[in-house]
Amino acid sequence: DAGVIQSPRHEVTEMGQEVTLRCKPISGHDYLFWYRQTMMRGLELLIYFNNNVPIDDSGMPEDRFSAKMPNASFSTLKIQPSEPRDSAVYFCASSFYGGSGELFFGEGSRLTVL
Amino acid sequence: DAKTTQPPSMDCAEGRAANLPCNHSTISGNEYVYWYRQIHSQGPQYIIHGLKNNETNEMASLIITEDRKSSTLILPHATLRDTAVYYCIGSYNFNKFYFGSGTKLNVKP
Numbered sequence: 001d002a003g004v005i006q007s008p009r010h011e012v013t014e015m016g017q018e019v020t021l022r023c024k025p026i027s028g029h030d031y032l033f034w035y036r037q038t039m040m041r042g043l044e045l046l047i048y049f050n051n052n053v054p055i056d057d058s059g060m061p062e063d064r065f066s067a068k069m070p071n072a073s074f075s076t077l078k079i080q081p082s083e084p085r086d087s088a089v090y091f092c093a094s095s096f097y098g099g100s101g102e103l104f105f106g107e108g109s110r111l112t113v114l
Numbered sequence: 115d116a117k118t119t120q121p122p123s124m125d126c127a128e129g130r131a132a133n134l135p136c137n138h139s140t141i142s143g144n145e146y147v148y149w150y151r152q153i154h155s156q157g158p159q160y161i162i163h164g165l166k167n168n169e170t171n172e173m174a175s176l177i178i179t180e181d182r183k184s185s186t187l188i189l190p191h192a193t194l195r196d197t198a199v200y201y202c203i204g205s206y207n208f209n210k211f212y213f214g215s216g217t218k219l220n221v222k223p
Contacts, residue, residue: 031209045211056209100163105158105159
């Protein structure tokens, strides 16, 4: 398996623009997580899905952020409108029920909002 | 999640064992101790986890004290590629990991 695949790897955009980050989890995994990492706040859990259903979105910073998982093999994290303080590395991870607690992370999407 | 405390940084000579401590004095009985690491710019990588007993896998060993208030991750023969930030997490539920600041391990030649 190719692992968790994220795109784009790098995104530079201007304030006010819409940003969409994409994630393909490992086949067979039924949990999907979106994390954000900044120097100031470290790694933060934004939202996670189980069987394509959002379970906990308490980490989503505000209404500008939304996440969807239309099927088991695809998820998006959207920021609209984007702001400079959204600049961060966004990681997607997947796992499976009954596993050892191992989260498999993607390489991340580095977002810069000017 | 249990609150964990780790030193901000540690040095280790290449080829020697790296012993990374973690304090989790408030851990509850059903919370596991997980270790992850993050090599520069990459996504975090699972290393090992345990509940009460010591654990060993191909990457590392985990030693948990009998009272479960602290643990040590041991990399038996550190290499330059082991330079990373190591996170100790106390949790009963992998759905709600809190990664904290971790320990930056510098492996030196």
